[in-house]
Amino acid sequence: MVTAIPTCILSFGLLSTDLTVRVSQIDTPPMPRYFRLSLPHQIMEESIAMNGGDGPYSYTQNSKFQEAGSDVAKVLLSNSIKENLQIGKFCDDSNQEPFTIVDYGCSVGPNTFASIQTILDSVQLKFKTQRIKSKKPEFLVFFNDLIGNDFNTLFQALPADRKYFAAGVAGSFHEQLFPKASVNFMHSAFALHWLRKVPDEVMKVDSVTWNKGRITYVRSPDEVVKAYAAQFSRDVEAFLKSRSMEMAEDGLLVILMPCRPEGSAPADSILMQVFECLAYTLGDMAKEGIVSEALVDSFNLPIFIPTASDVKDLVSKMGCFSIEEVEETYYPPKLSSPADARLTSSHIRAAMEVILSKHFGSEVIDELFERYTAKLFEFSKTPAFTRIEKLENLFMFLKKNAVSE
């Protein structure tokens, strides 16, 4: 029986020196309306979490774009299992081991359950089509996410009619989370673009890589882009290395994640442009004295959107997996009407509110996202939007080559 040892990371309030004071009555223009004393705050993965619960800004209610992305990739996932899965020891009547599946970066909400169901249906179909007479194995599914994830909501929403044992494993997928050679099928959707941390270099005040006044690398000098790309490479390597340790014989790994067009500049990703609208909104609020400029200067998103080749090159360089299939899928973003802009804004709020609140204070969030909605709608009318008007995802199916110790 496979036993998972949940990783437990203690998370202390990062901003224990924070003090938020409403100062709108004071008539001194440079003083921000929400004045917050805080230390420069580098976002680390321990503080990443999607909005929990099932309220209007929860990830549960605001993950339709990820759902659409998974729907587009569903047939690729089923076919890849059909063509690549070796059921080996599970044909043997004496086998007592469960078929183990992990969803890395599951979050809350319906998407993880839908992906698990697709995997399960496809694996079971494989057993059926190979006319295996022996007893089918039991299925064990682990839902993995960071410690800040709302696992309570996740487990309350588990499908009542599920045909698998379920468990949660809290911890970073940049580390080994399961015993050696214990996982048969690995899945990760819309999670690998989240970095382990904002790169150290972009936090170095007054250095060439200091990302002052920006929150992404879209309008940054090359040095900043390189720092983000290097962090992404280190993180993907750590992810692959950990998965290669955990993967059982004949195991498979599916990665679905946002990417940008081949050969395009790092800024040419619609998703990064959508995040950049948040930077413009925060910039406006700083200019109007609503939030402090220093806080905008010290805030950066721990996100990088690669090309498919970037990821392929990393996999090849690591050598522990062979690439069985790579596809890029597309669907249109929703911004072009005020209602669409609001929907996108709520999706971004569901993903970013936790880290934004920690940095700027929860009292700015409603106003920030009201303004952000308007900014997104304005952006949809610009040539920059029409030039790259599609959301692009990378689907990658990997098999293990050898264990890398």
Ligand SMILES: C[S@@+](CC[C@H](N)C(=O)[O-])C[C@H]1O[C@@H](n2cnc3c(N)ncnc32)[C@H](O)[C@@H]1O
């Ligand atoms: C956008 S959600 C995607 C959720 C789900 N897979 C889906 O398709 O809707 C990304 C999730 O990845 C998680 N995540 C980010 N970095 C992680 C890490 N290092 N380890 C585990 N989970 C991580 C986040 O906490 C978040 O819940």
